[in-house]
Amino acid sequence: MTFTLGPALLFCPADRPERFAKAAARADAVILDLEDAVRPEGKALARTHVIQAELDPARVVVRVNAPGSAEFAADLAAVAASPFRTVMVAKAEDPAALDVFDTDYAVIGLCETARGVQAADALAAHPRVTALMWGAEDLVASLGGTSSRRPDGAYRDVARYARSRVLIAAGAHGRAAIDAVHLDIDDSAVLEEEAADAAASGFRATACIHPGQVEAIRAAYRPDAALVAWARGVLSAAEGERGVFRYEGRMVDEPVLRHARSVVERAR
Numbered sequence: 001m002t003f004t005l006g007p008a009l010l011f012c013p014a015d016r017p018e019r020f021a022k023a024a025a026r027a028d029a030v031i032l033d034l035e036d037a038v039r040p041e042g043k044a045l046a047r048t049h050v051i052q053a054e055l056d057p058a059r060v061v062v063r064v065n066a067p068g069s070a071e072f073a074a075d076l077a078a079v080a081a082s083p084f085r086t087v088m089v090a091k092a093e094d095p096a097a098l099d100v101f102d103t104d105y106a107v108i109g110l111c112e113t114a115r116g117v118q119a120a121d122a123l124a125a126h127p128r129v130t131a132l133m134w135g136a137e138d139l140v141a142s143l144g145g146t147s148s149r150r151p152d153g154a155y156r157d158v159a160r161y162a163r164s165r166v167l168i169a170a171g172a173h174g175r176a177a178i179d180a181v182h183l184d185i186d187d188s189a190v191l192e193e194e195a196a197d198a199a200a201s202g203f204r205a206t207a208c209i210h211p212g213q214v215e216a217i218r219a220a221y222r223p224d225a226a227l228v229a230w231a232r233g234v235l236s237a238a239e240g241e242r243g244v245f246r247y248e249g250r251m252v253d254e255p256v257l258r259h260a261r262s263v264v265e266r267a268r
Contacts, residue, residue, distance in 0.1 A: 001106040003130040005086075006028055006029070006176075006204050007204070007206060007217055007218060007220075008028045008205070008206065008218050008221075009028065009031055009205050009207045010023050010208055010210075010214060011030075011031045012031065012032055012037075013033055013046070014038055014046035014047070014049055015039075015042040015046040015049065017053065020032070022211070023211065024056070026211040026214050027208070027211070028059070028205075028214075029059045030055065030059065031060075031061045031062075031063050031207065032049075032053065032061070034047065034062065034063060034064055035063050035064065035071075043065075043071055047077075050079070051082045057083045057085065060084045061084075061086045061087070062079050062082070062086070062087050062088065063110070064087055064089060064090065065090055067089065067097035067098075067100075068097070085104050085106060086105070086106045086107075086130075087101065087105055087106070087107055087108070088107075089107060089109055090110050090112070091110065091112055091116060092111060092116050098128055098129065101128045105128055106128070107129045107130065108131045108178065109123040109129050109132050109133070110132075110133045110134075110135055111139075112136075113139060114142045114143055117134065117162045117165055120132060120166045120169035121169040121172065123169070124170050124172065125173050131170065131176035131205075132177055132178070133166070133178035133180070133207065134177075134178075134179075134180055135181075136148035136149075136155065140159065145158070153184070153187060153190045154190075163179070167202060171202060177203045178207055179194070179195070179198040179207065181206075181208055182208070182209075185209070185213065188213075191216050192219070192220060194206075195221065198221075199266070205221075206220075206221075223263045228267045230260070231260035231267075238252065
């Protein structure tokens with residue numbers, strides 16, 4: 001399967017079914033969360049809500065608990081009983097743990113521990129995996145740290161390294177990469193900056209935790225009219241050229257044309 005979701009993926013607690021339809025309507029896809037967003041005593045009922053959810057399966061991801069956890073098998077059974085076949089595996093670390101998914105499933109590996117980030121390349125190579133996502137807070141916790149960000153809101157170096165490593169691992173295997181959530185709902189400036197950087201760097205989507213973050217993410221991934229016009233112009237000019245050529249004062253070769261194709265694809 002090919003990853004086609006994005007750019008704004010909105011998490012929704014699976015124990016809050018009254019929010020499902022609104023979340024799906026506001027975002028490009030909704031992630032029904034059976035993991036961190038649901039307390040242990042609420043997980044069984046949350047699974048029932050997933051099974052009963054009346055949402056478009058093409059725009060739904062179900063995040064399940066980590067392989068090896070007490071909840072993993074029950075989560076898989078609930079997903080199997082639902083119409084949803086895109087699964088985000090929390091704290092993915094071992095590619096062999098993904099062998100439980102057959103060809104009906106598309107898997108998003110969530111690299112959010114030190115072992116998960118280290119295994120990003122192997123996870124991306126798994127045939128069921130269509131995308132990798134990274135997570136900052138669980139990663140830092142797995143290292144014994146206390147915060148993924150500096151006082152000014154910028155990521156610490158360890159988080160920036162993990163973000164880059166997951167992006168490159170995904171790209172090396174032709175998989176999509178999903179950027180981490182921004183937890184400070186009121187800090188729209190940093191969200192906009194990070195989403196714009198994600199789009200420019202090659203991420204296919206950014207996850208979020210509040211409907212109010214969706215439009216900022218969409219705007220960041222949407223190329224402006226001038227950039228789209230340049231991309232279409234340079235691609236059109238390339239049709240009559242052989243090899244490297246000059247366009248609007250800039251040397252154009254195949255990497256530049258790939259950038260242009262990406263811009264046009266995002267504009268669609």
